[in-house]
Amino acid sequence: MWKWLHSYADPERAYNLSGKLLPWFAMLAIALIGIGSVWGLAFAPTDYQQGDSYRIIFIHVPAASMSMAAYMGMATSAFIGLVWQIKSADWAAAAIAPIGAVITFIALLTGATWGKPMWGTWWVWDARLTAELVLLFLYLGVIALYASFEDKVLAARAAGILAIVGVINIPIIKYSVEWWSSLHQPSTIRITGQSTMPTEMLYPLLINILGFGLMIGAITLIRFRSEVLARNSMRPWVRTLAKAQGVK
Amino acid sequence: MPFDSLSDFLHMGGYAFYVWLAYGVTFGSLGILVIQSMGQKRKVLTEIAKKIQREEHLKENRSNK
Numbered sequence: 001m002w003k004w005l006h007s008y009a010d011p012e013r014a015y016n017l018s019g020k021l022l023p024w025f026a027m028l029a030i031a032l033i034g035i036g037s038v039w040g041l042a043f044a045p046t047d048y049q050q051g052d053s054y055r056i057i058f059i060h061v062p063a064a065s066m067s068m069a070a071y072m073g074m075a076t077s078a079f080i081g082l083v084w085q086i087k088s089a090d091w092a093a094a095a096i097a098p099i100g101a102v103i104t105f106i107a108l109l110t111g112a113t114w115g116k117p118m119w120g121t122w123w124v125w126d127a128r129l130t131a132e133l134v135l136l137f138l139y140l141g142v143i144a145l146y147a148s149f150e151d152k153v154l155a156a157r158a159a160g161i162l163a164i165v166g167v168i169n170i171p172i173i174k175y176s177v178e179w180w181s182s183l184h185q186p187s188t189i190r191i192t193g194q195s196t197m198p199t200e201m202l203y204p205l206l207i208n209i210l211g212f213g214l215m216i217g218a219i220t221l222i223r224f225r226s227e228v229l230a231r232n233s234m235r236p237w238v239r240t241l242a243k244a245q246g247v248k
Numbered sequence: 249m250p251f252d253s254l255s256d257f258l259h260m261g262g263y264a265f266y267v268w269l270a271y272g273v274t275f276g277s278l279g280i281l282v283i284q285s286m287g288q289k290r291k292v293l294t295e296i297a298k299k300i301q302r303e304e305h306l307k308e309n310r311s312n313k
Contacts, residue, residue, distance in 0.1 A: 041271070042257060046250045052261035056270045063274070102281045106274050113270040117263055215278070219285050226288035233296045242296035 012237050014088045015228045018221040025218035032211030036062075039204035047201075056114040058204055061189075062212035064107035067135060068170050070100040070216050074142070075167045078160035090156035091231060093163060094146050095223035099216055101139035108132060119183055127176040128184040131169060138166040152231060 008014055040058030047054040074096040081090035111129065112122040123129065142159045149155035177186045188197045195202055232238045251257040260267045 037271070041267075042251065043249055046261060051263060052250075053263035053266055055260070055263075055267050059270060059274045099281065099285075102277055106277060109273050110270040113266045113273075117266050219282060222282075222285045223288065226285075226292050229289065229296070230292045233292075233299065238296060239300060242293045242300060245290065245293035245297055247294060247297045247301055 009086045009088050011088065011228050011232045011235070015225055018225055018228075022218060022221045022225075025214050025221060029211050029215035029218050032207050033215060036204045036208030036211050040201075040208065044201050044204055045198070050118060053114060053117045056110050057201075058208050060107060060110040060114055061205060062209040063103050063110060064132065065209060066212045066216055067100060067104040067107050067132070068173060069213065070096055070103060071135060071138070071163075071170060072167070073216075073220075074100060075163045078156075078163040081156055082160045082164070087153070087156075087231070088228070090153075090160065091227040092220065092224050093142075093160060094156065095220050095227050096216075097139055097142045097146065097159070097163075099219050099223070101136060101143060103212070103216065104132065104136040104139055108136065115183075124183055126183045127180040128173065128182050131173040131176050134169055135166075135173060138162070138169060142166075 008017060037058060041055055044055070044058075046052055074093045077089045077093035077096065080086055081093060108129075111132075115124075116122050142163050145162055146152075146155045146159040149158065176182060177184050189195050189202070189205070197205070229238055229241070233242075258264060258268075
């Protein structure tokens, strides 16, 4: 029943399919992040406690939640690549790692610029913040491991094992605010039950979360396509593309 | 709308520095990431094209002898 999926492990088909999906992801991401950010910055009501500083939430929460989601995506791809020896999955994992690192950096930085006016400090060695910093180092470790082997099959295996072991950090980030007393506030969005946030603030936040997810998808597709080309440089279809591009 | 004017909006209730720093660095670093990612494809293809050119060069020289 699921056998048709296998045909997309073929590099050329994966390359073409991701090229077809890319414009949809990109357009939706730009539209959603545009709407969510303008709504959040200019139209959402001012918070009665935090004033306008809370408007950082509209990029901080999407970046932080998507930094974890992207990690799960990367680790899942790495797992598929390791277990079923599907190279396209390894390339997808390699494509996600640098994006995840940038998103995690954004989560940390926007957290700092929000922490300074509200907590009075840019940084504390708090459970939530430290675990998120570890996430950044995990991403950097995966990038470094993948880059340090000439043989990319071996590189993907080494980086993949690190990515899978690092999954342990994700529940630690997620539940750190409940397990330890933390300066960081607990989550305001509830998947079940009432969110602790008025809807005029919640909608732009949800739009931006979705937008960030789609943006990560779009950039992953872009990087995945280059990775496919780089790993298949001996294939005739890639050589045809290369000749069309020419030497500049 | 919570703001009365453009300058009121830019002022961000006194938190202008923090809010605009956060948004600036976010969209700045995302922009760099997107541009770097989009440039990769051309770089990879050019490299492969160069390799093909070298191989063809070698082939020609061999047949001349």
